C-alpha cells in the first residue's frame with residue numbers, strides 16, 4: 061500500500077507531496093517509533109543476556125531438575141522429600157500459595173459480606189462493631205496482622221503435652237491444630253459415588269423447584285433438601301458397605317502429637333490474617349455497592365411485602381453485585397500477592413521456597429523470572445474469571 | 459520539504475544510534491570493571507558485608523558501633539588498604555541476601571560466617587581462606603526434654619532452621635542418613651528463628667555451633683538449654699569476594715595470613731612498633747622493614763600493611779580471644795582454630 065502511494069510523488073508534482081500528508085507522515089513516524097523501540101528492546105535484552113552470562117548470573121532453567129536437598133514443612137498435595145527436584149519444590153510452594161490464597165479468598169468474601177452488610181444494619185451495636193472492625197483492620201499493615209496471629213495468638217498456645225483438647229479427638233497447641241484423619245477401607249469408593257449422586261440430585265431439585273416457583277409461585281425448601289441429599293447419599297453408601305471407614309487419631313509422641321492430620325500455626329496465622337485483613341476492604345466495597353443501589357429498589361420491595369432479609373438477599377445484593385465485582389477482583393489479587401508475606405512466619409509458599417532455591421543455587425534471575433510469571437498468570441486468571449462472573453451478573457434486560 | 463523531513467529522520471536516527479552506542483559503552487564498561495582495589499580507594503572506604511547480629515562475629519551496639527570477629531577482619535582489610543581501620547562501612551546481611559549483595563557489587567567483600575562450599579565457589583565467587591573452622595550442631599531445651607542427650611534421639615522433633623544456609627541442607631542429609639523424621643520450621647530472618655525456638659515452636663535449634671553458643675546467651679533462660687555433642691558437618695567459614703579479581707582476592711587472603719603469621723611470631727597490637735625495629739629477620743620482613751622490600755607494594759598496598767593491620771586489630775589470637783574466647787561472654791576454646799603448631803588447623807602461608 062504505502063509504496064504504491066509513494067511512487068507517484070516525484071511524477072505528479074501538482075499534487076501535494078505525500079510526505080506532507082499528515083496521515084502518511086503519521087504512519088512514517090509511527091513506523092520509525094516502533095522500529096526504534098523494537099531495536100532498543102532487542103538491544104537491551106541481547107546485551108543483558110550477554111552480560112548476565114558473563115557474570116554467570118543467568119544460565120537458563122536447567123538447574124530446576126537438580127536434587128533440592130532441603131525439606132519443606134508442609135506439602136499436603138505432593139509427596140516431596142529432599143530427594144525431589146527443585147522444580148517439585150517450586151510446585152509445592154506454588155500449591156501452598158494457591159491453598160492459602162483460595163482459602164483466604166473464600167473466607168474473606170464471606171466475612172466481608174457479613175461485615176459490609178452489618179455496617180448498614182439498623183441495629184446500632186452491630187453497625188458500630190462492624191465499623192470498628194473495618195477501621196482497625198484497614199489501618200494496620202497486613203504483615204502486622206500476620207504477626208499478631210502468629211506471635212500474639214498461636215505461639216502462646218500451650219505446649220504439646222498440655223494441648224487444649226477439643227471434641228472429637230481434636231487438639232490445639234503451639235504446633236498447630238490436630239484432628240483425626242479419615243482412613244478409607246475397602247468399598248469406600250461407593251461413598252464417593254454417593255456424594256456425586258447427592259450433588260447431581262441437589263442440582264436437579266433446585267432446577268425443578270425454580271421452575272415450579274416460576275409457574276405456580278409455590279416455594280420449596282431447596283437448601284435443606286440439598287443438604288440432606290449430599291450428606292445422606294454418601295452415608296447410605298457407607299452403610300451398605302458396612303462402614304469401611306476408620307480414623308487415624310493424633311496421639312502424644314516423644315515431642316509432639318503424632319498421627320492424624322495437622323494444620324500448622326504458620327498456615328493458620330497466614331490464612332486468618334489474610335482473611336481478616338482483606339475482609340475489611342471487601343466490607344467497604346460491599347457497603348459502597350449496596351449504597352449504590354437506588355433507595356427506590358428496597359422501598360418497592362418492601363411495598364411488595366418482602367421483609368428486610370429477603371429484600372437484601374433477593375433485590376439489593378444482586379444489583380449491588382455489578383458495582384461490587386470489579387473492585388472485589390482487585391482485592392482478590394491483593395490477597396494473593398499479600399500471601400507472599402508468608403516468608404516472615406516461615407510458611408513455605410512459592411516465594412519462601414523459591415527464595416531458598418535462589419540462595420542454594422545462586423540462580424537469582426531465573427527464580428525471580430519464575431515469580432513474575434507465576435504471579436502474573438495468577439492475576440490474569442483471576443481477572444479473567446471475575447470478568448466472566450461480572451458478565452454473568454450483569455443486569456439482564458427483559 | 460521532503461529532504462528536510464528526511465534530514466530530520468536521519469538526524470533522529472543519528473541521535474538514537476549515538477544514545478544507543480553511548481549506553482552500550484557504559485554497560486560494557488561496567489561489566490568489564492573488575493579492579494575492586496581501585497574502586498575502594500576511589501570511594502575512600504571499604505564496604506564490608508557482615509552478619510545482621512551474631513554476637514561474637516558481628517553485632518552492633520546501641521550506638522551503632524560494630525564489633526566481633528568478622529568485623530575485626532573488615533577493619534583489618536581497611537587498615538591494610540588505607541592504613542586506617544575506621545575507613546570501613548558495614549552492610550548487615552541475612553543468610554539469604556549475602557551472596558546476591560556481593561554479586562551485585564553492593565559490597566566489596568563478604569565476611570559473614572559463610573561456609574566455603576564447591577557450589578558457592580563456582581557460582582561466581584572466590585573464598586580467600588578459612589578464618590574460623592566450625593561445624594553444625596543442635597541445641598535443645600534440656601529442662602523440657604530431659605531424657606535427650608544425643609541428636610540421634612531427635613526423631614519426630616520439630617527443628618528450627620534458617621533459610622538459605624548450608625545448615626538447612628545438612629539437616630536434611632543428617633536425618634535422612636540416620637533414617638529419622640523431623641519437621642523443619644524454616645524462617646528467613648534469624649530473629650524469627652530465635653523467637654520461634656525460644657517460644658517453644660521447635661524442639662531443637664540447629665546452626666553452626668559458634669552460632670548456637672551465641673544465640674543461647676540471648677534466650678530467656680540460657681541455662682535451660684544445652685548444645686548436643688554431635689557435630690554433623692564441616693563449616694569452614696571465611697571471607698568471600700567476587701570471582702575474577704585476583705588482586706583483590708590476594709589482599710583479603712594475605713590479610714588473614716598476616717594476622718596468623720603475627721600470632722606465630724609473637725607480634726601483638728602492643729609490641730608491634732617495638733619488635734618492628736628489632737633484629738629478627740623474619741619479623742622485619744613481615745613488617746616491611748627489609749631493605750628495598752616490595753612485598754607490600756606488589757600486593758597493591760604499602761610496605762607497612764602488616765603493621766597497620768596489627769596496630770588496628772591485633773593478631774589472630776588476640777582477635778579470637780577478644781571476640782570469641784576468654785575475653786568474651788562466649789568463652790569458645792581455640793580448639794581446631796589453634797595454630798597448626800599447637801594441634802589446630804590454622805596455617806598461614808609464608809610471607810616472603
Ligand SMILES: N[C@@H](CCC(=O)N[C@@H](CS)C(=O)NCC(=O)O)C(=O)O
Pocket residue numbers: 509510511512551552553554571572573574620622623624625647648665666669670693695
Ligand atoms: N555457615 C552457614 C550458616 C551461616 C548463617 O547464616 N548462620 C546463621 C545462624 S548462626 C546466621 O548467622 N544468621 C544471621 C542472619 O541471617 O542475620 C552458611 O554459610 O550457610
